[in-house]
Every structure is written in structure tokens, then in C-alpha cells.
Amino acid sequence: LAEASLASGDAKQALENARQAQTFFAQNGLSERDWRASLMTAVASQKLGDHATAETSFKNATDVFSSLQQKWGTETFKVYEERPAIQFYRRQLDQLSTSIR
Numbered sequence: 380l381a382e383a384s385l386a387s388g389d390a391k392q393a394l395e396n397a398r399q400a401q402t403f404f405a406q407n408g409l410s411e412r413d414w415r416a417s418l419m420t421a422v423a424s425q426k427l428g429d430h431a432t433a434e435t436s437f438k439n440a441t442d443v444f445s446s447l448q449q450k451w452g453t454e455t456f457k458v459y460e461e462r463p464a465i466q467f468y469r470r471q472l473d474q475l476s477t478s479i480r
Contacts, residue, residue: 393423401417401419414447417440418475444472
């Protein structure tokens with residue numbers, strides 16, 4: 380829902396949805412979804428001009444994404460990274476990294 384809100388230009392609704400999702404995923408140990416919700420929080424925050432929240436959420440997304448390799452092992456993580464959707468999200472993360480710094 381956060382992604383759809385972002386795509387339609389509603390960053391405020393995207394931020395609200397992404398925060399709710401990120402909280403739920405983090406509390407329930409769903410790291411694979413948590414990093415993507417954190418990414419959406421960062422993107423929406425940046426679009427709204429809240430650079431502090433964007434930076435914090437970006438760091439969380441990066442940390443959680445990195446933790447997946449340790450959690451799953453190199454082989455499984457490599458297969459995961461090769462998925463087109465994950466490559467898309469990684470590009471978003473990389474673009475956000477460039478604009479935050």
C-alpha cells in the first residue's frame with residue numbers, strides 16, 4: 380500500500396502505511412519485509428522533506444538488509460539478491476544513499 384501511495388504521488392499516506400508495516404514486520408521478526416518497509420519510509424520521508432527520518436530509515440533498511448546474509452547464509456542470500464524485484468529495491472536503496480549523503 381505504501382508503494383502504491385508513493386506511485387500515485389501521495390507521500391504522506393505512503394509514509395503512514397510504511398511506518399505501520401515496518402513496525403509490524405520488525406516486531407514479528409520479518410526481516411525480509413522489514414527492510415523494504417524501512418526503505419519505503421525513507422523514500423516517503425525524503426519526498427516530504429523530512430531528511431532526518433529519511434536518513435534513520437535508510438540506515439535501518441541497510442542494516443536489516445545486510446543482516447539477511449548472515450541470517451540466511453551466502454548461497455541463499457545470493458539467490459535472493461538475484462530476484463528482479465529485489466534488484467529494483469536495491470537500486471532504490473542505492474539512489475537514496477546517493478541523495479542522502
